[in-house]
Amino acid sequence: MDDVEVFxxxxxxxxxxxxxxxxxxxxxxxxxxxxxxxxxxxLCSPTNLNYLAIGFLAxxxxxxxxxxxxxxxVDARGSVVxxxxxxxxxxxxxxxxxxxxxxxxxxxxxxxxxxxxxxPVKVESRTRVSAPEVFTLVKEFLxxxxxxxxxxxxxxxxxxxxxxxxLFSEDIGRHNALDKIFGECILRDIPTDDRIIITSGRxxxxxxxxxxxxxxxxxxxxxxxxxxxxxxxxxxxxxLIGFVRGERMNVYANGWRVEVNxx
Amino acid sequence: MDDVEVFxxxxxxxxxxxxxxxxxxxxxxxxxxxxxxxxxxxLCSPTNLNYLAIGFLAxxxxxxxxxxxxxxxVDARGSVVxxxxxxxxxxxxxxxxxxxxxxxxxxxxxxxxxxxxxxPVKVESRTRVSAPEVFTLVKEFLxxxxxxxxxxxxxxxxxxxxxxxxLFSEDIGRHNALDKIFGECILRDIPTDDRIIITSGRxxxxxxxxxxxxxxxxxxxxxxxxxxxxxxxxxxxxxLIGFVRGERMNVYANGWRVEVNxx
Numbered sequence: 001m002d003d004v005e006v007f008x009x010x011x012x013x014x015x016x017x018x019x020x021x022x023x024x025x026x027x028x029x030x031x032x033x034x035x036x037x038x039x040x041x042x043l044c045s046p047t048n049l050n051y052l053a054i055g056f057l058a059x060x061x062x063x064x065x066x067x068x069x070x071x072x073x074v075d076a077r078g079s080v081v082x083x084x085x086x087x088x089x090x091x092x093x094x095x096x097x098x099x100x101x102x103x104x105x106x107x108x109x110x111x112x113x114x115x116x117x118x119x120p121v122k123v124e125s126r127t128r129v130s131a132p133e134v135f136t137l138v139k140e141f142l143x144x145x146x147x148x149x150x151x152x153x154x155x156x157x158x159x160x161x162x163x164x165x166x167l168f169s170e171d172i173g174r175h176n177a178l179d180k181i182f183g184e185c186i187l188r189d190i191p192t193d194d195r196i197i198i199t200s201g202r203x204x205x206x207x208x209x210x211x212x213x214x215x216x217x218x219x220x221x222x223x224x225x226x227x228x229x230x231x232x233x234x235x236x237x238x239x240l241i242g243f244v245r246g247e248r249m250n251v252y253a254n255g256w257r258v259e260v261n262x263x
Numbered sequence: 264m265d266d267v268e269v270f271x272x273x274x275x276x277x278x279x280x281x282x283x284x285x286x287x288x289x290x291x292x293x294x295x296x297x298x299x300x301x302x303x304x305x306l307c308s309p310t311n312l313n314y315l316a317i318g319f320l321a322x323x324x325x326x327x328x329x330x331x332x333x334x335x336x337v338d339a340r341g342s343v344v345x346x347x348x349x350x351x352x353x354x355x356x357x358x359x360x361x362x363x364x365x366x367x368x369x370x371x372x373x374x375x376x377x378x379x380x381x382x383p384v385k386v387e388s389r390t391r392v393s394a395p396e397v398f399t400l401v402k403e404f405l406x407x408x409x410x411x412x413x414x415x416x417x418x419x420x421x422x423x424x425x426x427x428x429x430l431f432s433e434d435i436g437r438h439n440a441l442d443k444i445f446g447e448c449i450l451r452d453i454p455t456d457d458r459i460i461i462t463s464g465r466x467x468x469x470x471x472x473x474x475x476x477x478x479x480x481x482x483x484x485x486x487x488x489x490x491x492x493x494x495x496x497x498x499x500x501x502x503l504i505g506f507v508r509g510e511r512m513n514v515y516a517n518g519w520r521v522e523v524n525x526x
Binding site for chain 1: 268270272273274275276277279280285287288289290292306394395398416435465467468469486487488489490491492493506510511512513514515518521523524
């Protein structure tokens with residue numbers, strides 16, 4: 001695989017040491033250039049860089065739809081993505097001057113800094129999902145996280161309906177994994193209404209906002225949310241499911257979308 | 264505890280659902296103001312905000328030592344930290360204009376963006392640690408990660424010598440947990456030479472650089488490194504130990520500092 005490399009290591013136990021090899025996940029420094037302006041450098045896994053760049057721009061409110069795109073060029077070494085849009089929008093107030101550093105995967109958002117993307121609108125979708133469907137989706141999601149199993153170093157994200165995983169992505173950053181999904185949706189005209197997002201990572205305020213901004217009604221994580229994540233999910237109409245482990249889960253907000261025993 | 268809050272949740276299994284409560288970790292949006300200039304907003308856990316602010320400034324190369332500090336004020340609501348220094352250093356070239364977004368906990372570093380902190384110097388310390396000492400330290404480290412056990416939502420970091428954990432911190436961000444350690448070292452005059460850092464998080468290039476910049480010779484993680492993390496550890500003379508699980512570990516770089524069976 002392109003995104004892992006085997007390194008020589010010493011494997012040590014109480015008994016002694018052994019020279020062996022270990023598959024290590026790759027990390028790339030990717031510069032995104034929007035209409036000749038160097039916008040940002042993302043540390044990421046070296047796959048689907050076009051999806052990552054487009055998803056990032058959409059999450060930051062710098063790109064609305066595929067129709068606004070003129071050209072995307074990923075350079076041969078894969079360390080620069082150049083995006084040209086039909087109109088060279090003014091960067092939303094302060095994108096270049098404000099710095100927001102997230103707990104994990106820093107992003108500048110309108111919620112936190114009044115720069116960038118438009119604020120999310122309450123998600124009104126009436127879609128529901130049953131508890132067994134959630135357990136089955138998460139089981140399949142974990143099965144697909146193959147790099148994670150090999151190297152222990154990446155996050156995964158998926159777009160699903162109640163029965164199937166539609167898109168799947170992996171990245172060393174949980175924000176990047178999600179942006180790759182959204183970038184793919186934009187470039188391939190895949191709708192996100194009434195869909196489900198599964199993520200391997202913690203649900204912080206920024207992850208919740210990113211998902212709400214795409215109008216997604218149900219967000220599922222293996223991990224825990226933060227208090228801001230829970231509050232925003234309640235306010236923005238997102239069903240927030242965390243700590244899915246085997247056949248148990250916690251529903252933190254908008255539980256009416258989760259059917260239990262047919263109710 | 265101040266950094267968790269119990270939320271009402273629905274606990275769902277195949278059998279049915281139950282209304283109960285779950286302790287959720289808090290997330291704070293902290294603005295750091297340096298000499299009247301709004302520098303950055305960090306998403307973090309709401310504890311030891313003075314350590315976090317000072318550690319962040321040091322990691323960014325904006326603060327060298329305690330002697331440069333004039334005043335630190337954490338506002339009553341805990342959402343702003345104001346730091347005044349003796350001299351109002353010019354921000355290192357481009358700190359405000361460059362945006363680096365890390366895979367997890369974006370930071371602007373000299374390595375990636377030529378802004379900010381001075382480049383790290385090769386770590387020359389002759390300190391060693393034995394394999395049983397590593398296993399014992401990590402065991403104690405996991406025991407101390409009490410919030411993590413309760414809420415599943417935080418990272419931990421610790422400063423150690425070969426026998427004891429000297430400082431311990433927790434935060435929703437792995438970068439923040441480490442910056443809190445370094446901020447405490449600066450404010451309390453605790454030396455970091457010949458010490459060991461343990462982190463619960465993945466070792467990316469930025470974590471490695473942050474640790475090397477403080478002259479720390481041994482870095483231990485429960486989790487995996489990235490390829491850039493391994494390469495930088497080799498180049499900068501840092502002993503990099505990953506995937507410590509029970510009495511097994513992988514040594515990725517500079518294994519000569521790890522004693523096995525007295526050798």
